[in-house]
Amino acid sequence: MLDANLRQQLQAYMANIREPIELVMSLDEGAKSAELKGLLEEIASLSDKVDLLVGDDARKPSFLIRRKGTDIAVRFAGIPMGHEFTSLVLALLQVGGHPSKAAQELIEQVRNLDGDFEFETYFSLSCQNCPDVVQALNLMAVLNPRIKHTAIDGALFQDEVSARKVMAVPTIFLNGETFGQGRMELEQIVARIDTAAEARTAARIAAKEPFDVLVVGGGPAGAASAIYAARKGIRTGIAAERFGGQVLDTMAIENFISVPHTEGPKLAAQLEQHVKDYDVDVMNLQRAETLIPARTEGGLHEVKLASGASLKARTVILSTGARWRQMNVPGEDEYRNKGVTYCPHCDGPLFKGKRVAVIGGGNSGVEAAIDLAGIVAHVTLIEYDSQLRADAVLQRKLASLPNVKVITSALTTEVRGDGEKLTSLTYKDRNHDTVHEIALEGIFVQIGLVPNTEWLKDAIALSNRGEIEVDHRGETSQRGIFAAGDCTTVPYKQIVIAMGEGSKAALSAFDYLIRLPAEQDTLAA
Template sequence: MLDANLKTQLKAYLERLQQPIELVASLDDRPASAEMRALLEDIAPLSALISVRYDGNDARRPSFSISRAGADMGVRFAAIPMGHEFTSLVLALLQAGGHPPKLDADTIAQIQGLEGDFVFETYMSLTCHNCPDVVQALNLMAVLNPRVRHVAIDGGLFKAEVDARQIMAVPTVFLNGQPFGSGRMEIGEILAKVDTGAAARDAAKLAKKEPYEVLIVGGGPAGAAAAIYAARKGIRTGIVAERFGGQTLDTLAIENFVSVMETEGPKFAAALEAHVRAYAVDVNVGQQVQAVVPAPQPGAHATVKLANGAELKGRTVILATGARWRNVNVPGEQEYKTRGVAYCPHCDGPLFKGKKVAVIGGGNSGVEAAIDLAGVVEHVTLIEFLDQLKADAVLVDKLKSLPNVTIHTNAQTTEITGDGQKVNGLRYKDRVSGAEHHVELAGVFVQIGLVPNTEFLKGTLELSRFGEIVIDPKCATSVPGIFAAGDVTTVPYKQIIIATGEGAKAALSAFDYLIRTPAEQG
């Protein structure tokens, strides 16, 4: 299973083990069980602290547990954790073996102090770049707290379960047999949902924060760049965000960030966070901003209000809240979201293997999604509202060469249909003839661009008719002391490299504002 190079790398990692661990496999006669046995037989000889048994009696076969010898840790893979999940496997081995996690002491204490019994099940796919964050967070919780158990389940291996639970998006998490969440979740978000007192404790902690000279809202490329540039000026800098990475977390391949030949979105996001944390930046993640109250006069503090009731203050504020996938806003979209309506072809495409799907959107993202899906599913129908596809010519040519793709232009999506449980089709109207059509499908992938995250700013500062924050060439908004950067603004060309440049510019502009505006006394 593992080539010589991968064995060498894994052996080096396993030298960090501090305590013996035991892998216990539950196998059957499926080919996947033979693959799992081969993987475990490759791993065991790489460290004297690892032992393997094949007498497990878990109902899910093939699967294997990872536990510290003499303990009963609740970490299990009902999967052959290769691809994106290989890192999850390595971390689980190290953490079960006593290697300390990269987690702050407060979060560790919070996990260890959870009351109750928690049995998590995560359905994932090995091609999903969003799944590892969830798998790794829940595995770590299971290592740290004996009352937490977690199994990562490859939907491709356990198709009957996926169908029975009508899972049509990954990652999908169940807690104690009930739906818990879907999509990327970081450990702070998970803890906020299971620890009922977390919000109040967090708010009390944030309320004690001293005002910042620069307070950045958002943790994507623009927010990260702004934080780094502000901190390098030696001024008190804070960042508040729901998570680090922004839209890059949902990007599979990044090949146009100058000096980085190729990387993956989640890796890029992790690098952003690491770079920010290398400086004296007060990082507050897992926080949702509800409102921004401008300073009453120049030199005074603006106020950023959070969903948990806490307030943070800054002499300047940089808004870098980015954008999110745009909804098509037709009947059925919300009803069948995660039940056939999807937004990430890389993550959810494998769940539709051998089925018929549609892609809504003829821009680069839509055409790329259709090309990607065509290699997995039975047939792809692409729906474009305009009279021609908007994607780059090379992509359009590639799409048209595929035998299992049908393209409809001048087509207006009017409804996503379903049977009450999952998607079964899509209705569209021919904008030339007026004729209506219904296409039978198992899934619909929406790829029609982005919408800025500015709902909480309406009435606070000037927005464009598209909801973007209006800025001048120095990233200043219509409100003195408040700046903005990245995809949330009117700056053209929504690209990662442009967002980082705008973030740096916003920080420099904020610093210039600070040195030219005397602070309010008292």
């Protein structure tokens, strides 16, 4: 299964295995079992510290990676290629004794967790958010013998997916009960189990001295702001609900100048590492709830966090980004992750052979319909306008697909279901005011973005669309408070533009600080 280059890379990685490991495969007579057996035989041939054994787990095909003579193990049900190949490599290394790069404090927190935790994660090979969850839970299973984890390819175990009503990935079960859905990092998972962790973190944050520049948000704009501020040698902090922001949910990135192709999670990891290369106090998993501007020029602004802690700073850069826009129709919230989803790359494989709809006729919507047409039985694309707004090349491709129907001048009015999963949607024909119902099993919403600024409405000026109003320097209506990225009125929501605006905001914040009266100047030496 592995080409020569990948085989050579894997062999080099496996040289880092310190403790002997066993690959225990459970197979049936199917083609996928034969494929998995071939992969495991190839892996075992690359290191004399790897033995291949036969087991009999109920899930077939599956395999256990176990440290020889111990209970330290993780299990994959399926063939972890695609986005999950990195998860496979890390599992081999970590079960084999190679140390993790996670923060030592977090590692000790996992080791000290008290209780028996059996996790199961349903993933798809095309999901760019799934590997973070799989890798985090695998590491926890390696660090703590009372934690077990099985990663399950939902496309191969459709009966389980149906029985457990899994309609979005990643979906995590803990001890048989739903634990969470969507991207989760190691810190988030541990924090949900270790209930005292949030209070400890809040206490540490509350004790921090004021910053010269506090960046709120960890996407491209926030990362650029933090780097440019730190390079000026001033005290810089960054508080982010999730570092990387919406970039984490982006599949292919092909317009980032000088980088022909990358993927969102990879770029997000590079952004975070670049920030950490500087003297920046990174506070991840921190959601801002209130902004209190300084009462006087040069005074301290305050940002209150959901954890109860507060941060103070002489300048603030708001880079809170945006999120997927919802349809805001009856039934949408009720059937979210029960058929209503926002990520065709992640969740598309779960709808193999089913009928789905895509809402939105821009580039994102048409690209989603094209991708889904190769997986599902039929796609209905619904567009509010009288014509599609996607690029002509995408529209031509869409028109060539036999299992796609396009409906324009249509307003989605309701999502319907049976209480457990969605069964149809209704829309109004805007030309004739008639209402129609379409029977389907999935809806992929692709209608643009809404800024994450609701918490700022009483603190600074916002546009009628909720965007932060900024001037040519990135400054808001409040002196000393700046903003950058998709949450602002700056047009064209692009990664490269957000980075430029973040850099500009940091330079503007520094310029503001150095022009304060001498008695107010607290810049770091």
